[in-house]
Amino acid sequence: MNILVLFSYGSLRTIDDVAGFYDDIFHGHGTAEQIEKGVEKYRALEKAEALGSNTYRIGRFLAKRLQQITGEEWETFVANHHASPSIEEVAKECAEIDPKQVVTLGLTPFDSVTGKNAYESRFAKKFRAHHTSTTIVHATSFYDNQLFRNVIVDRAKTAKQWLKEEVRNKAEIVFTAHSKPGTAAAHQKMINEYNELAKHIATELPCEHYHIAYRSGQPAPQRWLGPDVLDVISELAERQVSAVIFIEVLSVIENLEAVEEVTKDAVAKARSLGMEAIQSEYLNDSADFVEALVDHLCRELGI
Structure with a gap:
């Protein structure tokens, strides 16, 4: 077995x-x-x-x-x-x-x-x-598996298409991931993978302006990766960005914490500041995501 x-x-x-x-x-x-x-x-x-x-x-x-x-x-x-x-x-x-x-x-x-x-x-x-x-x-x-990337780009395009036509091509992306305790140097590999995936998604969408953000960071004195997604939203509002697309790229399977912090809090804050806001769908057990995992495992096992 x-x-x-x-x-x-x-x-x-x-x-x-x-x-x-x-x-x-x-x-x-x-x-x-x-x-x-x-x-x-x-x-x-x-x-x-x-x-x-x-x-x-x-x-x-x-x-x-x-x-x-x-x-x-x-x-x-x-x-x-x-x-x-x-x-x-x-x-x-x-x-x-x-x-x-x-x-x-x-x-x-x-x-x-x-x-x-x-x-x-x-x-x-x-x-x-x-x-x-x-x-x-x-x-x-599996951040660099091409089938996985295709899946998450598909969800991003679906979210963008749902926006009003008048703001659709003005939308900026805010990528989110659960923060980690410690310095950026301690998590450099994850940060590099995060940045690479975000750049790929934004290029394929396409979307010229995108932002890397984190959620669930804890207050000082302990250090956590940032910037916090809610702070990024405030900065976008100051620049009078008209629409934002949130893409959670770490918790690709829906969970209570991500729903509270992205699906509810982040989207609600953006809308309260006058922006159109939408989140791309969680991948969950969708057929294309699971087939991407099959492809990744087969490559890992040489089969």
Whole structure:
């Protein structure tokens, strides 16, 4: 058997998982009020949480496609940073299966020292503690996969076309990604990948003026990557930009935090300042996105 492990920040499958998710985020020190507030946010969605539902569907489809392509058996696991099953729990379970090989894949397009790269190290350490011979393949980031780029450009063009004709060609792009703690030097690889993808999308759209922004940064004294997306919106308003297209390029699968900070807060602020505003769609489990992931995995595995 071959195993595919999908890394996730926190793919929740039931409302009962939310309390543990928030408690883990607060390192076991979350107050009852903080945790209940988090539970209420998820309850207010009135549907299954999108990151979890889409991640598990993507996993099932990738296993099916890899089995068709290789003629071998594949099983998928989702390993979470802040939810159950954790990265360590999944690593131990995979080792006990004694697979032919293990392939890991992060469902965000960039390398990150505190995200994808850290998850890989945690998984490998735990897996090797129980199993020393099975090959582990950590699939590289897919920001430069051409099929993936085609998908995200398609969503950007769809968003631009939706704008009023009178402002459509005046629109500027604001790219967003979850901020990271630390200096730019500590995250240079991710920043370079982010800049390269943004430039490609803007060129293909085409859009002459685009801006790199971050969300979820925390206040001083800890340093976080910037500029903050809300500050960028204020600057655009001062320049009397008439329309803006928001494109979230890190969380390509919908999740509560991205929806709150981009789909709601950023769009609402732009509109309150007199701009037409729209966000490109999340990729979720769309057929073209999943096929891009299949293509990326096949290239990584040489099949």
